[in-house]
Amino acid sequence: MVKDNRDRVRRVLALTLGLNLVVLCIKVVVGYITGSLSLLADALHSVTDSANNVLGLVTNHLATPQPDREHPYGHQKFDAIGALGIAAFLGMACFEIFSSAVERILTPGPKAVQISPGELWLLLLVLGINIFVAFYERKVGQRLGSSILVADAKHTMSDVWVTILVIAGLIAVWQGQVWHLPQLLWLDVVLAFPVALLVFKSGYEVLQENLPWLVDRMAVAPEAIHAVAMSVPGIINCHDIASRGVVGRQVFIEMHAIVDAPDVATAHKITEEVEARLEARFAPVRV
Secondary structure, three states, rough: OOOEEEEHHHHHHHHHHHHHHHHHHHHHHHHHHHHOOOHHHHHHHHHHHHHHHHHHHHHHOOOOOOOOOOOOOOOOOOHHHHHHHHHHHHHHHHHHHHHHHHHHOOOOOOOOOOOOHHHHHHHHHHHHHHHHHHHHHHHHHHOOOOHHHHHHHHHHHHHHHHHHHHHHHHHHHHHHHHOOOHHHHHHHHHHHHHHHHHHHHHHHHHHHHHHHHHOOEEEEEEEEEEEEHHHHOOOOEEEEEEEEOOOOOOEEEEEEEEEEEOHHHHHHHHHHHHHHHHHHHHHOOEO
């Protein structure tokens, strides 16, 4: 039976939602105080973190792994749909970063940003919170097998790089004004492009991990399933083998098996052994 970890996932999402709201508030306040457009844009990017958590809470409520009459294979695809929603948010964030960087390049005479060491410390606190959330979500998501947590951790990690970009840009602008080096005023804009590529990469990885689950791509090669089944004494042949899902998350296997058994009870024992060996090899498995 598939273990239902939704309550634990829900607690993690609720915790990260609270932390992301704290991050969002700090960025907005510091952005308005300093007059930093890049920081305010980063705050808009952080809105997606909170939206992802809300989306995760909704899909987590729907994504029970246990089957019912209307969903004989369970509801786990809701989890993957939520992860695809995060991929969409990542795509929008990537576009936002690119467009903001281009706009700043085309706008002559960058506006002076007034920032103090105290405000920089606040941004470092934000960075620390983001790093904690990213690693915490990824660790728990991998342990619980939750794609929504792993995908959200990728998104939060992209926010870490954006925050690093903003801090570096603000420091560069500050130092450029102090030392009268106008070249430094554009450092944050130059760094925006590689960060946007990192955000895009995170979204692409989320798509790669979840599309196979949604489109029912083959999970295990039929030859591998055939080899496991034929290793069980009493199996004469197996054919019409099909599988779907994702190994490590949930795999569904269908096949026809021919057994050499004197009675029904023995046949059941043989097929149960096949299921046990498939479970040991490709867990979790439903045959």
